[in-house]
Amino acid sequence: MSLLERSWYQKHWYINPLTWLLLPLSVLFWLISNFRKLLFKLAVKKTITSSVPVIVVGNISVGGNGKTPMVIWLCEYYKKRNKKAVVISRGYGGKSVHYPCDVNESSSPSQCGDEPVLIAKRTGFPVIVGPNRVENIKQAVDKYQPDVIISDDGMQHYQMGRHLELCIVDSKRQFGNGLLMPAGPLRETKKRLNSIDLVIENGGSAQFHYILAQSGLYKVKDDCPANFENHKVSGIAVSAIGNPARFEVSLAQANINIIDKKHFRDHHKFTKNDFANDSNINIFMTEKDAVKCKAFAKDNWYYLRVDASPNTNTQKKLERLLKTIT
Structure with a gap:
């Protein structure tokens, strides 16, 4: 864990000089993100809603919270009911030559991202990656005619209309120091949870939770x-x-x-060199x-x-x- 990440989850953040140093940037982040949301609220920027239901599985904090297992669970839920699902993703870490990009279990994680390849491998459902989720949805609808589209992350992608929002929270780390980036781990304030359909803890004993x-x-x-x-x-x-x-x-x-x-x-x-000293x-x-x-x-x-x-x-x-x- 980096020095910055350790500061996010420090118990008494107010005694950390790094946090105070970054607070002005967090205020700027809050101003920019709220102005952006206001543009969508006033319809200056348009939210594009698909005719096919879209489920967003996301969070309000950065880092691994456990979205992918819930995406896979949803895929299995629809598979058992003989319904077709398509998963869309940003494909973080991948560098494809074109987007939107179709992913299957044989795709290269370096091109498409590790999580999309894992989801395709585990579920057998089509996965589409690309930075523009609206374009991903369009390709999903045109090419696969699914019953439902599941977005792996994308809660803050407000151009993408959605019919259901699920927020995954790590039960151990929760929301860290409760501050917005970069002074804290939050993409949005905790007030955002009030508008989410279901908040699910990964682990723990909350009313709504799942275990791995x-x-x-x-x-x-x-x-x-x-x-x-x-x-x-x-x-x-x-x-x-x-x-x-x-x-x-x-x-x-x-x-x-x-x-x-x-x-x-x-x-x-990962490369071979990461394991050079781990022979047998x-x-x-x-x-x-x-x-x-x-x-x-x-x-x-x-x-x-x-x-x-x-x-x-x-x-x-x-x-x-x-x-x-x-």
Whole structure:
């Protein structure tokens, strides 16, 4: 975690000189973002609403909050009901030569982003990435005629009309120091939660929450299930995600003895050189990171698959909300 990120989650932010130094920029951020929202409210800028229902799975803070597992859960929900879904995403970290860009499980994460490739691989539904979500939606409707469109992030993309908003909150980090960027981790103030259809905590014990349920360890190289015959094995935990501590706790719960930890910045583009000193040591990583390492993975590299498991309150509320739009 960088010095800036540590300041965001410091208990007493007001004693941190860096936070005070950045506060004027946060005020400027607030002015610009509110002016932009006002332009949409006054219809100076137009919100374009699709004829196909759009569900936004986002958050009001930066960093990994657990949106992708909920996107996958929604895809599985519609798959069980024989409905077609298309997922759209910014494709953060990808650099495609053209947008919108169609993604499938064989697409390159360096071109399309790691999370879109993971979603395509896990769900089998079409995924479209690009910086302009309205254009992504247009391509989704024209090309696939879906029953629903699920936007992975994009809560602050106000040009994109939406029929349902789900905000995912990390139960441990919550909203940090409660300040807007860059003095804090927030993209919008907590007041924004009042207009969101459902706020869901990732972990914790809130009324509406989900847990990440483990569904096995798999080989990065070929996606085959790992077979450790219930023996405790040791290895290095490698991650390039927003909250590596949660992943490492999950590994420990899966009976993995972590002998070392390697943290990279979220969406880091892995290369062979990142593992140059880890010759014969077992490597354990997230599924999101695994899609970026598949091409050069060794036999003893594994990823932990997890699935969103909403509690009863969340599942019932979600089903009621989803029935109103699809």
